[in-house]
Amino acid sequence: MSKHTLATSKAATLIKLAFAAGAKLSAAFIAFGLTALVTRNMPNDEAGLFLLGFSLLTVLSVIFRLGLDNVVLRFLSAHGTDAFAQEKFNRGLLWIATLSVPATIVGMLTSDLIATHIFNKPAFGPVLFWMLPALPAMAIFFLIAQAFQSQHRVVVTTIFQNLGISTVFILGFGYLLCEQPQALNSITVAQIYGGAALIIFVSSVIAWFGQHDISFRVLGYKDHELIVASANLWGASVMALVTVWAGVLIAGSMVPVEELARLSAAQRTANLTSFILIIVNMVAAPRYARMWSEGDIQGIERLAKWSTRGMICMVTPVILFMLFLPEKIMAVFGKGFEQAGILLAIMAIGQFINVATGSVGYLLNMSGHERDFRRVTQFSGPLTIICALIFIYLWGVTGAAIATAVGVGVQNLMAMAMVKRKLGFWPIC
Template identity: 30%
Template sequence: MIRRFFNNKKSNASLYKAISLSLVMRILSAFSGLIVSVFISRKLGATEAGLYFLAYSIVFFLAALVRIGLDETIVKFTGRVYGSPEQGSLKSVLYKAISIAITPTIAIALLLFLFSDEISVYIFEKPNFSPVLRNIAFACLFLPLSIFISKSLQGCKKIVSSAYILNVSNSILLILMIVMFGKIDAVELSFYFLICTAITFTTSAVIWLFHNNNMDYINLPTQDIYKSCLPLWIVVIMGQFVQWSSQIISGFYLQADEISLLATAQRMATSTSFVLLAVNMVVAPRFAKLYGENNIIKLEKLAKSSIRIMLFISVPITTFIMLFPELIMSIFGAEFKKGASVLQIICLGQVINVLTGSVGLLLSMSGHERDLRTVTLISGPIALILPFMLIPIYGINGAAYSTAISMITQNLIAAFLVKRRLGFNTLIFWKMEYKT
């Protein structure tokens, strides 16, 4: 009994330390991301910033599609084998993920580059958008590769390195370039972002080799990787619809300055969930390990403890944003105050996101990828259809409603399926349902 008590204390201390480190990195990420948005909005103005943010959202959306769910597969496999006699297979997972994704990644980047004029004129009806899209196109190549390496480091519990590559590096580099080069426009900024992604990829490769190069290589069958990632591919696609569809579809209906308002409001609202992302960095490999050991009691305890941590930190921040949205949006410039209601709407969706906890990760890390696919097959089409219905009627607020509704739908359905598959309800975060 005494040994168990001290083992539990040691385990909790390790968890809190890891979450604290991840939280520091996520705070740095959120802060640097917001600073970048402020710099861009104030230096470029709403119209030029809108062109850059539209290109940014397209590139991130496409970069997620070509990853075909391999990033979560990397976390799951690496989290299970790291520290075990089979840990050499984590090399195989990463190398094969890169080899699988590299061809479609290059193809997408080339298509964006070669057909930027046609996309800008015939799809978005914004001819001045073409050079911005052309400059940023090859970021589609560097982003997935950096994310793969970051996820591998996450599975190895190298939380600081993983979070820096995934969330911090590009923002800090872009801030430095904006400061160095002074007056810029959307075309120049998109090229600077491409350079930042290339530097981040190079840095991530060096960090990964430093941690893992001396590890023996153990081959993992390619079919095992496909078996895990392909069910997650549709999850990734639908998840990207939830995150980016409103911004991209807004490009069909709204002017560039309105797109800028939407993008900055969404970035600000999303920054309130930095604690969720910080906790996810830590708990993802632990979820996989506990489920692999069939330890559902500890799995529930970990899931609910993480929700309480998230709520403790995020509720005061969210409350301030909901009460003073105009003050928050004025940080980006006086013309951005018009986005106050957009910020409130999207922020509401983020509240539910934090309240339900890491339900998507619980499903994917516990082998219930098909359930997660079901969730996204419902929320993804909602996120895709609603903007076409609501933006023509409500304008920019319609885009915000679309984002919030699809996000809330996704998380509530996932929470229901966690209860069904794992036996506990994350919304009842204040008590344990499994008894020891």
Template identity: 30%
Template sequence: MEKAIEFLLNRFPALRNRLDEHMLEVINGAAVALVLKVLGAGLTFLFNLVLARALGAEGAGLYFLALTVTTIATVFGRMGLDNTLLRFTAASASVNDWSAVKSVYMKGMKLALIASFLSAVMVFVFAPVLTDKVFQKPELIVPMRWMSLAVVPMTFVILHAQVLKGLKRIRDSFIVFGVGVPAISLTALLLLGGRYGVKGAVWAYASGAIIAGLSGVILWYVATPQLRKVSTSLRTNDLLKSSMPLFWVASLNTMINWMATFALGVWGTKEEVGLFSMASRTAMLTSLILTSVNSISAPKFAELYKKKDMTALGATARNTAKLMTLISSPLLFLFLIAPQWVMGLFGGEFRKGGILLSILAIGQFVNVATGSVGNLLMMSGNEKLMRNNVALVAVMSILLSVVLVPIYGSLGAVIATAVCLSLQNLIAAYMVKSSLGINTLSWR
């Protein structure tokens, strides 16, 4: 991939002259990430396709409700440590402070193990209350309890993906999270899904999480042989001081992303949950380039901010926003002109979700066009600004979901989701401009 990019830059020297060393590093890393991300997205899409065709809209709805609860539990298990570990690892590794890297890793993983185990126990114990009293779907209790087994391994999958990013091991990071989980889950689903229904789909996901989590631990130790000879130095309080604001950011972000699904579980039907969930995951393909660029831009932002090179930081942020917008445009166009055809790939009963896909895709496009503004805030020590932004949008998400979902069902859910996603990133872009003096929306 690097050779291909080098070939293009040699063919177009004017383009090379417009890119500094930091942007070239972002492009090289993002290209690798994009290839793996596309592979992972394709596997995830196939997983959802097999899931939808095997279980139908109602069965998929039950699966995604169980996944929603597990995802929320995983957020509590991470304690906001994912972005903290990324930030500290990237900043410390850039100056070869391996003692700090080891301290962050060891203390972060110990805290996450305790918190994620407690979260998994809570899901298992309170599953009857959630399924009977909240969702009023008693048939959900068995899938939810099996899904609780994925809380601890998924916590470790996400955290190891982040620390590997901090070392700029982009390939390893995406193998663990972007490719490993969907690849293993898809294989297991093909073997179990049709025979065991929703329970089989849950087993497939849990299997992917467990195997990918173990892979993440192995890849970390392979990547860091130098850590065996250094001692730890970072205090736990220093780690928690950064992670607590980010914990609230992650928690509130999860509320924003999953509030509509949760509301549909309470006021909607299993079919509406299935339609909305499939449309939401398909629309997220629009932001595929965003997650690919973020994988390398986040540690680069942390590095440049630590070095106080604000000129390079601003240029890198603006150029990545341009790059992401241009690449995402064709997919958005497809979701706007042929949404029924795209949703019909999951089965005839999903075609009615075409309008849901179009609305969600617009929200995702705004997310891409504003650039990596969330990462800019978090990697520059402005965790509290990001927390305040997300808190405001989370309140709006609750209000919109409570008002719109009971009346309009899945259509109300997508409107609430798209509005909140767009607003969150526009506010973050304003915060980046006011606090760092960087305008990611400027194409000049």
């Protein structure tokens, strides 16, 4: 590759990163604002119930995407929107709908039993009942977001990943806060969130299928190639999800809801640091897929190292701020939340490792090494669960934060070593 071509490629990547940064930064702050809006305007126990449902819905929406996220991204990045890629995508949407809708109905019918016997919080039943209808909608519009990502449409991707639903929720919450503040409780807020999910679902379907030459055409339900590819990624996605969320969900059944609210707020604040990684992945992941299909390993290595170094430079000041002034940051969420400063500092360390190791998950998944990434997550996921059970019993929510940081750190360090083994380079060097 000539110096001129390389410079042009870098300039184009920087422009895309700038658009992605603006979109994801907006999404990150709006998501942060969502949590702060809830915690500052509702009693801690009510906020804790909603945030527990919020976390559970986040986990379930990934589970019911069936590992199709990166499969869709890879197919559409490599093939564009030709008939082959479109049918793969449409079949994935059909699979998600036929599994998530019945599961949602069963979950709604048994929401009181789940709240009482799994989470040991009977008051969580009505909240879960009203949040579950958002599950199929979230699973589908997030997959549509991946399709837009393959087209390098980063702003639209961000809207259908999290910016849209957070914005609509805040508007609904703000309206109720101004007009009927006495009606604000965990149940009404759950209803607002469910309604926001349905609005974004309809918008995403119209936006995707409203494009020229895009149609919903499926010739058959079965697809062995898609099953094999998604099965590997589904296992990895679920275990990676366990690594991030096991601490909060296990704490949901072991600690009071007030402490759970502080833990959830601290985790979501620590996760702000990973928006830099998400920005880079939005632009880099389709390029990794294309470069791999073209056999351009050197191009993958250059992009991976260049982006990782940049991410470390950008995230370090944010991490230092979280480590040295965690109580000040957590005080934003309302009275009593400054006690969660230590939780923020602990989880920020795990998130720093997540960002500093680079796009290791996408490097493996976009290069056909899904099974290797799955092996990494099959170790880190159970490790996080074991640590969470032990540490929460010993130290409460502090133990949950430690378990999360350990799980995230171990997963990313192991994945980085796997990139070196399979692709022949360290993303950080």
